[in-house]
Amino acid sequence: MTHLLTMAPLAGHDPLAPLAGAADLADSVVFLSPSERLVGQGIGDQAGPAETDPDPARRVAHLLEAARRAGRAPVVMGAIPFDPSGRSRLVVPRRLDRLSPACWQAALQRLPGPPAPPRLLRSHPRPDPDGYRRAVENGLARIADGELAKLVLARSLDLEVADPIDPCRVLTALIRRHPGSLLYSVPLPAEDGREAGVFLGASPELLVRKAGGRVFANPLAGSIAASPDPAENARRIERLLASGKDRHEHAFAAHAVVETLRPFCRTIELPATPGVVAAGPIIHLSTPIVGELRAPWASALDMALALHPTPAVGGTPTAGAVAAIAELEGFDRGLYAGMVGWCDAAGDGEWAVSLRCAEIRGNRARLFAGAGIVDGSRPEAELEETATKLKTMLTALGLSAAEPTAPGF
Numbered sequence: 001m002t003h004l005l006t007m008a009p010l011a012g013h014d015p016l017a018p019l020a021g022a023a024d025l026a027d028s029v030v031f032l033s034p035s036e037r038l039v040g041q042g043i044g045d046q047a048g049p050a051e052t053d054p055d056p057a058r059r060v061a062h063l064l065e066a067a068r069r070a071g072r073a074p075v076v077m078g079a080i081p082f083d084p085s086g087r088s089r090l091v092v093p094r095r096l097d098r099l100s101p102a103c104w105q106a107a108l109q110r111l112p113g114p115p116a117p118p119r120l121l122r123s124h125p126r127p128d129p130d131g132y133r134r135a136v137e138n139g140l141a142r143i144a145d146g147e148l149a150k151l152v153l154a155r156s157l158d159l160e161v162a163d164p165i166d167p168c169r170v171l172t173a174l175i176r177r178h179p180g181s182l183l184y185s186v187p188l189p190a191e192d193g194r195e196a197g198v199f200l201g202a203s204p205e206l207l208v209r210k211a212g213g214r215v216f217a218n219p220l221a222g223s224i225a226a227s228p229d230p231a232e233n234a235r236r237i238e239r240l241l242a243s244g245k246d247r248h249e250h251a252f253a254a255h256a257v258v259e260t261l262r263p264f265c266r267t268i269e270l271p272a273t274p275g276v277v278a279a280g281p282i283i284h285l286s287t288p289i290v291g292e293l294r295a296p297w298a299s300a301l302d303m304a305l306a307l308h309p310t311p312a313v314g315g316t317p318t319a320g321a322v323a324a325i326a327e328l329e330g331f332d333r334g335l336y337a338g339m340v341g342w343c344d345a346a347g348d349g350e351w352a353v354s355l356r357c358a359e360i361r362g363n364r365a366r367l368f369a370g371a372g373i374v375d376g377s378r379p380e381a382e383l384e385e386t387a388t389k390l391k392t393m394l395t396a397l398g399l400s401a402a403e404p405t406a407p408g409f
Helices: 055-072 101-110 131-144 167-177 230-242 244-264 300-307 318-328 379-396
Strands: 028-032 037-046 075-080 089-098 121-126 150-161 180-187 196-202 208-213 214-217 220-225 266-267 275-279 282-287 291-292 341-343 349-353 359-361 364-373
Touching: 028 075, 028 089, 028 121, 037 055, 037 214, 055 075, 055 089, 055 300, 055 341, 075 180, 075 214, 089 180, 121 131, 131 150, 131 318, 131 364, 150 318, 150 379, 167 180, 167 214, 167 379, 180 341, 180 349, 180 379, 196 341, 196 379, 208 300, 214 282, 214 300, 220 244, 220 379, 230 244, 230 275, 230 282, 230 349, 244 266, 244 282, 244 291, 244 300, 266 359, 300 341, 300 349, 364 379
Parallel strands: none
Antiparallel strands: 028 037, 028 180, 037 089, 075 089, 075 341, 121 150, 150 364, 180 196, 196 359, 208 214, 208 349, 214 291, 220 282, 266 291, 275 282, 341 349, 359 364
16 A cells, blocks of 8 residues: 655754654654765655565656656655565655754754653563574574575564653754764554554664765674673674674675676775774774766666565575565564665665664554674574674663563563
8 A cells, every 4th residue: 555644734843843842753754874965844745565566766757757847856765665665654754854964963962862661561572582592503404504694583572661652852862862863753553453652763784885986885794792881882892893603794794885886887995804883882894885876867766676685684696585584583573674764866865774774653653673693603602693683672661671672582
């Protein structure tokens, strides 16, 4: 079904309203990165359903043309799910503001405080810890048999709290704690018996950014929990950089990105060895990639769709990994591990991998986290990695990481 999201005409326009709590995030779309800060208010049209046209690029092209004819800024914002044939959330804002650095600094002064700690009523992980360990063991058996080289297995965590969750305060908590991440909020319509809400998060991973004739990507794979103690944190970084298992896992992701972008590019540059990037409670191996485009008309969305899903969120080989995910995880990833961002009529744009995220609907939230499985992975360590990654959203929600453990977190 196609969902058209609309709101009343804007009067006394405030470009910071969705971030300052003066406008409903369910009627706004936000994408904030170190290179661009976009806030859209008054959602005009949404891309047609996948059943009508399974190609997200064509659906975006139709939206851009409709925006041009309507006299709106030809920019599409939103999210594409892990399964690109699923329900995308691609919209054209009625009013789009690009926040300058000065405007952004002003916005930071107006952000509301973090949410008050909610009273947790229920917590339901899927799969539960034992089920996740079994899934990892199954994945390791497939790797040992040569069926797969890498498999990313995720968990979801459903939370119910006593009072409705304020998504604006959750987003601003993420902004304050993760200013270097790619931050986003996309409206979700009422569907499948669930009320309307938002999909938001703070992704550490740039899938692709195109600016003129240049393209940028930054695959992340291989990680270790961060420590609040600087000396211990430095030791953990050294351990991560020296880990053969993590370097092996990271190589799959970096190699896949380079080989996928190569047909688009005249030249591609990347460091000889990975570095690290800190993302709140976790540290990732990171390889920044820069390319000079062979054809400047190639769009950011074209390249993002060619890259997705990368081995960092799916596995290798892709088809076998995606089939194993559907069999072993036991839940629909939806927008998690998909891509979120924007694209304009010139093809410029920026897309992040949809990580460190949650769906928020009323007093319920669904969180997601995954871990990459390769030869040498240990089920208990991968379970701990998902728990560490979930801390980003648990903290933003005002829940201490310890609270959901009793029900089987």
